[in-house]
Amino acid sequence: DQQVKQNSPSLSVQEGRISILNCDYTNSMFDYFLWYKKYPAEGPTFLISISSIKDKNEDGRFTVFLNKSAKHLSLHIVPSQPGDSAVYFCAARAGNNRKLIWGLGTSLAVNP
Amino acid sequence: NAGVTQTPKFRILKIGQSMTLQCTQDMNHNYMYWYRQDPGMGLKLIYYSVGAGITDKGEVPNGYNVSRSTTEDFPLRLELAAPSQTSVYFCASSPGPRSSGNTIYFGEGSWLTVV
Numbered sequence: 001d002q003q004v005k006q007n008s009p010s011l012s013v014q015e016g017r018i019s020i021l022n023c024d025y026t027n028s029m030f031d032y033f034l035w036y037k038k039y040p041a042e043g044p045t046f047l048i049s050i051s052s053i054k055d056k057n058e059d060g061r062f063t064v065f066l067n068k069s070a071k072h073l074s075l076h077i078v079p080s081q082p083g084d085s086a087v088y089f090c091a092a093r094a095g096n097n098r099k100l101i102w103g104l105g106t107s108l109a110v111n112p
Numbered sequence: 113n114a115g116v117t118q119t120p121k122f123r124i125l126k127i128g129q130s131m132t133l134q135c136t137q138d139m140n141h142n143y144m145y146w147y148r149q150d151p152g153m154g155l156k157l158i159y160y161s162v163g164a165g166i167t168d169k170g171e172v173p174n175g176y177n178v179s180r181s182t183t184e185d186f187p188l189r190l191e192l193a194a195p196s197q198t199s200v201y202f203c204a205s206s207p208g209p210r211s212s213g214n215t216i217y218f219g220e221g222s223w224l225t226v227v
Contacts, residue, residue, distance in 0.1 A: 043219050044202070046216065049215070100155075100157075102156075104153060
């Protein structure tokens with residue numbers, strides 16, 4: 001039972017355009033969401049997060065949007081760069097639970 | 113700026129052998145984790161620790177053991193290696209519960225093959 005779902009295993013975009021990565025969740029107790037980026041042969045690195053009290057968080061080219069009613073969040077990368085090519089994981093946690101629940105990842109390819 | 117360091121990077125084990133994956137962090141984080149990632153799958157939590165002397169099972173603990181004698185170190189032990197344990201293993205750490213977001217910092221991964 002996948003509580004955090006990333007339904008697109010892969011995404012390909014042109015350099016300079018917007019990349020939109022989507023994540024859906026089923027557990028209404030989730031109150032904190034994170035995005036991680038992973039390059040091949042490396043560990044995941046933290047990218048951006050959002051609390052359930054917000055609907056948007058922005059950090060440079062990266063913006064995360066949260067729609068609580070739809071149990072949906074998305075990561076926008078504008079403009080996309082070839083160096084953004086990586087696997088992006090969505091993760092969520094509930095309250096003080098230290099365990100993060102992870103999605104399966106979306107592989108983003110940004111083409112020059 | 114070491115962060116989370118795990119060793120070895122690559123290892124091939126025979127069925128039934130034992131080994132320990134080492135993990136150390138220099139950020140004085142209370143929380144440490146071991147994850148495994150199988151091909152095409154997300155991260156699965158094996159064990160975690162909220163502080164020295166305290167460990168707890170995650171989603172997939174069977175076949176593994178951990179210990180946390182110091183804040184810095186969190187080794188993962190495989191007692192009787194099985195082919196199902198072929199995976200990439202990630203050690204991670206995060207600050208204590210009052211820190212915002214519980215951002216987790218990962219090591220570079222250990223590729224383990226059991227043949």
